[in-house]
Amino acid sequence: MPQHAAAPAAPAAPLSPSSALTGTEASRRLLHPESEAPALTLWGSSSMSSEGGDEATAVPVRIHEHLALAAAPAPVHPFGVGASWSRHTLLQRGLDTPTLIGRGDPEPGTSRLEVTLDSGLAPSGPIRVPGRVDGVDGILDGSSGTWYFTPSDPADAVTGGVFVSSLAEIAEGSRQVLWMGKNNIRDVEGVLEHTARMAEAAAPGDTLVLGHWCTEHDEAGSATGAAVAEVNAGLAEAHRDHFLDVQHLLTGEEGLASSPLAPLQLLEQGTTHDALARAVVPPLLIASDGIHLNGWGNLVLSWAIVRRMQELRWL
Template identity: 30%
Template sequence: MTPETQPGVRTSRRDLVRFATLTGVATVATAAAGGLAGQQAAQAADANSTVFPAEYIYPTVSGPSLAIWGSSSVEGAYADQGVPAGVKATLPELLSSYLSVPVLGFGRGGDTSSLITARRGVSANRYKLVFPDDMIPASGTVPVTLASDANVSWGSSTQVPGYVGDVPGLLLAGETENSLFFTRTVPGEEIYAPSDTAAAWLYSYQEMISRACYHVLQIGRNNLAETSRIQEDTQRAFDMAPTRSIVLGHFRAQKDSNTSDRAKQVETYNAWAAKTFGDRFMNPETFLRETTQESWLRYGALAGSGIWSSDKDRAAYKEGKIPPSFYATDGFHLNGWGYVAIAQQIYYRVTQLGWF
């Protein structure tokens, strides 16, 4: 079954490639049937399996490793800007180089805090699906809805690989609001999955393969105005592995004034996170404004960037802002040098904690 035959399913070039990949899937990871057993089915060794599309192939975790959770900044939006051609400046690639360990990048552009924590495996935000006639089809794509008590919010960026019982599949948002589709990635028998039981719950594949990892959490940049929600979601994600998690805060956009709504939202979240998590919290605004001026970093990892060499950077600092040289052309994301700086911040924090 192709996306063209499913009303409302996205048909971008990327999605067409994804569905083409699905049709070539030939093997399935061993999974125990039903409920929690399905959640426990996938292990780190499955990270390179052909159960899911190619974009969900991650480094195999067989020792110390790091998982990074977030939205477009973790995914690497604009990471090629500013840096020399060919430099891979995404956080996962930089940190893998710095730490010499596998780094699993679980970033998804556009994801809100509830979508990120659903992928992280937070039970309160789990996808409780309702299949037509309570049946998972033997193959192909089927429209699904969320159970009335589901706590995760719908989002147009929804894209979650996972297992419903022992059935591997991909949950995708449709074109219209609140529309969702589940694509079974490996054909099999039609399965009864009543919506009022755990048999219809989707368990995150990303959570399954990262259970042995340490975790970096950047949660809520796309719904900063929902202060209570992003704090609750951050706390829940942190509590999944409190001794192996650190929280990365947020930063304002380039043109945000010190009194703008977003600047205040960033300040509120960062202050709360600093108080709540202590040395397990990292403030990117402080690091980008202050620490990057120190010679070990300015003339070390940031050598050749030109950061702090312009009058605009100095003027921004005096105004209490991040230097514009760290921003991408959209003024919202960081450029490659900004990611280099944040990767350095994460690197030094995780090594200080003795994780690697």
């Protein structure tokens, strides 16, 4: 009996754009990132640079690393400097452009020049700010406890002049997270003013301000505790939805019972309730130095920042 040829298969229906996609939305964002995402710049002191984040957790928890994962493909610029004051952050951002006054002659070979700032600002912590003095590129370095300006090219020696930070160019057009002023928290008006100036330097809606939290040195009834409360109240009023209350996060039931902290069972610990009675952050979230968050503290803070960034539609 003759065999009939099989009918040709019908052509496959063309794939719709949505059916052609593979993987999850998160994996597609990671592997095929959009190119228009604005950068994110982090300003502040040692807490912003995650000092203490290498304690208590299996791996170190760095805030900027978590934000880089969440914000990808947007670049994240971590400019936190330990021990810095809010005035140092203005210097980094290029909002303070002091005149450098030379002390002596430039050093042979490097042209490094010891300087003071006409603003009277003293160095603090490992601060090093790239910038220009009257058009000459170099580094303003206060990490030794004395200000020095070293030109990038030793042939371009300077004897002084107006310094402008080049970090301002990097931060231009970026969104920003501010966590500044804890080291000079008792200067309430100064912290609020400097934070406001930083926010004004960015586009409207492009700033998220983090509040400060109380250590054992800032317990209820102390001068620093009162200053923390006053600064937080001022920041909350000024920045509203763009203010993240870190003290409430780290002492409130919602934050302490949140998923990142579930393994610690904080609300079942006696030390937690002892700390809350003094209006300070529980010790299981604090590094051994007593003044920084440990890995767990940084983990829940990173979680809260990402959640707020999502609410603000930054992500």
